[in-house]
Amino acid sequence: MTDVKQHWEERYSQRDRIWSGHVNRWLAEVAAPLKPGRALDLGCGEGGDTLWLAEHGWEVVGVDISDTALRRAAEEADKRGLADRVQLRQTDLSASFPDGVFDLVSAQFLQSMVHLDRERIFAAAARAVAPGGVLIVVDHAAAPPWAPPEVHEHRFSTVDEVLATIDLGEGSWERLRADVVERDATGPDGQSGVLSDNLIVLRRST
Template sequence: MTESEVKQHWEDRYAERDRIWSGKVNRWLAEVAAPLTPGRALDLGCGEGGDSLWLAEQGWQVVGVDISETALGRAAEEAARRGLTDRIRLVQMNLSESFPEGSFDLVSAQFLQSMVHLDRERIFASAAGAVAPGGLLIVIDHGAAPPWAHHVKDHVFPGVDEVLGTIDLGAGRWERVRVGTVERDAVGPDGQAGVLIDNLIVLRRV
């Protein structure tokens, strides 16, 4: 797919409803980041801004990046409503083609998975390079399909080691803070309860 086709895919996706995501921070990001001293954070694929807004509320200066202008518009509206515009900068960008400049104390990629083209290896390499010394890189993936998602039951989700193998850390030294599979309770679109499996990778640049 061309860059314009990928962008249109996500614009169409966000046009389906007034809000796609819950607006809440992702559980594992909150668990990892809550005890940290706020600094500069980069939220890759920020969508409607749930994680970026939460980080800003904790005192972080946040750059949120997404390909969808519709999603970023919703994030900007919510940031203004909460009085957080001075702590969040929202950038429209196709991460498969380009990447924000600068270094960050926290770089977060939450469920940066897509059914259309997404150059994860390039993105993860850039993400690792953007982590300041002492900073954290957090990558969280779906480790398996939700039990109610029958349309993707044949899709093979990467395991933790496979995801870790796609992250080009360059020549720097990294500490494995937390690497493994985690589970969380969730409720499906029709109210059905289930357990979701995630891959959680937290690395500190030494």
């Protein structure tokens, strides 16, 4: 077991559920008007995005480093009758990447306090987008209002800095979105606040 995998296994073992189970807002907004095809969900966690995509007609590969998270996602897929539309794979994305091409590749908050080779992952993600397909990357742009002081001291990347880490390789791309966006959210103790995210949406032309 790598230190990175151990970190996430310990994180998921803290509670029966870590995430809300709901789809991330920006993924839903971007994916809703698209024609369903094959999708790749990077860092799928307990499957909120993966299962939403499957419910909306996509064939989805969800990858995560945590076996615990993937087991929970699989159980939820079975419960909702979506197992035939979902493939879940245990993967350390800093070391390997799923084969194939996809009509939608999603990296939602693929940020970590432990090692994560984002440049390698984003380059592989771009290569995995089929012509006409979409790459969506969403990052935290600032700390939540309820975060502890040390998180507020952390410098978050700007949209342009995140874009600079994405090696698009060969081919032509259309920039659909590259903005800081805001959403209402509720903190762990019921606090209300506004969160800022970097939203990057790119469409591969060729």
